Amino acid sequence: MMFWYDHDVDGWGWFAMSAGMVLFWALIITAVVLLIRALHAPHEHTHTPTAPTPEDILRERLARGEIDEEEYRRRLRTLHAGPLKKT
Template sequence: MMFWYDHNVSGWGWFAMSAGMILFWALIITIAVLLFRALNQPHEHTHTPAAPSAEDILRERLARGEIEEDEYRRRLSALHAGPLTKP
């Protein structure tokens, strides 16, 4: 009394079911691996500090004592005046 052969599944039917099950689990494992890799990737949009502006560099030079205050003010006013143009 075996119910094994009552469904009239031929050898090709068993092969198709086995191949289908293997493909199903391969798909599940592939999705899991891709999801794991996607979640563990480093973020590409990391915050990088912006380059210091000319005013920041000038301010740092004054703070370090590389330039005097009158030279700082002269250079700062030159920065705010804009680029020099030749006639």
């Protein structure tokens, strides 16, 4: 009847058990941290999108082919020149 005691866990068994417990708790802690972050993260739909800048609109019009490169550069220079002075 001594065969019940012949199945002790050897060094690799203890290592595997220890590594398994460390991985188990790391997984639990990671899940809790991610859950807390997800619950406290700001919602994306509450932010209003930023309005496109005039340069963005010009780039989009050039990309769509509504204006050519010469027109794009002329309008960009006008935008960067600032407001027109009245005389």
